[in-house]
Amino acid sequence: MKEAQIKLIKFAAIFIVALLVFLWVNPFAWNDAGHRTIIETASGDQRVQFKPGIYFQGFFSKEKVYPNQISVSYRADKADYDLDDNTIEIGKQQVRFNDGSTAEIQGITQYILPAGEKEMIAMHNAHRSVESLVSKRLAPYTNECLKSAAQLMSAEMHYSGGRAQMSQDFSDQLQSGVFLLSIKEKLFKDSLDGGEMKRIYATEMQKDKNGVPIRKKPSIKEYGITVADAAITDVDYVEQVDQMIKKKIDAATANSIAKQATMTAQQQALAEKAKGEKDLIVTEYNNKQTQMKLVVEAETKVKVAEQDKAQQKVQAEAAELEAKKIKTLADAEAYRNQRLVSAGLTPQERAQFEMDTKIGVAEQLSKIALPTTYMSGSNGNGSASMLESIIGSKLLNLDNK
Numbered sequence: 001m002k003e004a005q006i007k008l009i010k011f012a013a014i015f016i017v018a019l020l021v022f023l024w025v026n027p028f029a030w031n032d033a034g035h036r037t038i039i040e041t042a043s044g045d046q047r048v049q050f051k052p053g054i055y056f057q058g059f060f061s062k063e064k065v066y067p068n069q070i071s072v073s074y075r076a077d078k079a080d081y082d083l084d085d086n087t088i089e090i091g092k093q094q095v096r097f098n099d100g101s102t103a104e105i106q107g108i109t110q111y112i113l114p115a116g117e118k119e120m121i122a123m124h125n126a127h128r129s130v131e132s133l134v135s136k137r138l139a140p141y142t143n144e145c146l147k148s149a150a151q152l153m154s155a156e157m158h159y160s161g162g163r164a165q166m167s168q169d170f171s172d173q174l175q176s177g178v179f180l181l182s183i184k185e186k187l188f189k190d191s192l193d194g195g196e197m198k199r200i201y202a203t204e205m206q207k208d209k210n211g212v213p214i215r216k217k218p219s220i221k222e223y224g225i226t227v228a229d230a231a232i233t234d235v236d237y238v239e240q241v242d243q244m245i246k247k248k249i250d251a252a253t254a255n256s257i258a259k260q261a262t263m264t265a266q267q268q269a270l271a272e273k274a275k276g277e278k279d280l281i282v283t284e285y286n287n288k289q290t291q292m293k294l295v296v297e298a299e300t301k302v303k304v305a306e307q308d309k310a311q312q313k314v315q316a317e318a319a320e321l322e323a324k325k326i327k328t329l330a331d332a333e334a335y336r337n338q339r340l341v342s343a344g345l346t347p348q349e350r351a352q353f354e355m356d357t358k359i360g361v362a363e364q365l366s367k368i369a370l371p372t373t374y375m376s377g378s379n380g381n382g383s384a385s386m387l388e389s390i391i392g393s394k395l396l397n398l399d400n401k
Helices: 002-024 117-127 130-150 155-176 219-223 239-342 347-366 386-399
Strands: 028-031 035-040 046-049 053-056 062-067 069-074 080-084 087-089 093-096 102-112 181-190 196-205 226-237
Touching: 028 035, 035 117, 046 117, 062 069, 062 117, 069 130, 080 130, 087 130, 093 130, 102 130, 102 155, 117 130, 117 219, 130 155, 130 219, 155 226, 155 239, 226 239
Parallel strands: 069 087
Antiparallel strands: 028 053, 035 046, 035 062, 069 102, 080 087, 093 102, 102 226, 181 196
């Protein structure tokens, strides 16, 4: 019984020792998503585990974990090379523009580590850690591209609208390599200092015979590292440049106010001119309306007079026709009476004849058809009107019977 217990204790002790040894030399490991692991076996072989999850690394192996992407930040006042959320802070970067003024740059650049195993192992052997990779390669390369982009413009050009151009030049050089620059002496008029002519040493890109910029080979390309994104978030000029910017803004503001006052005065003058022209047009229109009204009234009076004249002519012709009719009837009656007289009448018959004649005249007068409307007028010399003349003519003709 004692021997069995001793064997059991020995077996348990061996199992525990074996378990501890297994845990110490565990051949299995876990690779987190978004990371890759460099594995160094006991025999000295190296390989990279890109796929996330559990994998067999072998006994007595060593591993080093790298993130797939590393962000190099330059936004803090001081550098801190501890990896935090795949980001390493290298501090604000100081650059100098081609006019000699300086500024502090803030931003962030994201790098993608190589996708190939060969390049990844070479990068690991050269730097051995993320912190070493950033401090010895990514940070210096970022700073070099920033300074080169700043050398392509002056501070005045940058704050006058060159921010986007600087960001583009920075990203371009990160992707394809830093431009090789040459220095040339130039004269320029300083708008911030009263237009005084100044001499500067401008930097320009060197170009080949085809006009393509000549570049320095990117150091990150050696290991297949690429740029995912880059952004310049802020540029803090030195105090001297800030004062010059303020002067320029004040001058531009004063100029804008003066221009606005001039435009306002011009607009008021144009408004007054337009009002005067409008009043003149209204006056001319009213005058023409009055003239047209007078012309219409005069033409109307002429037409009315012409119509009256035509109406009087019609009335006169009607009266003349009526008078001819009456005369014809009277002549016929007179002829008849003459024939009767020539036949011989007694005194009684003659008296009766005269009475019948007068009665006939009265009847004829009652039958005279005169115009219902006529125009009457007098020339002031006492002459009879047209109506009186017609009636007199008819009476005369009757008497002649």
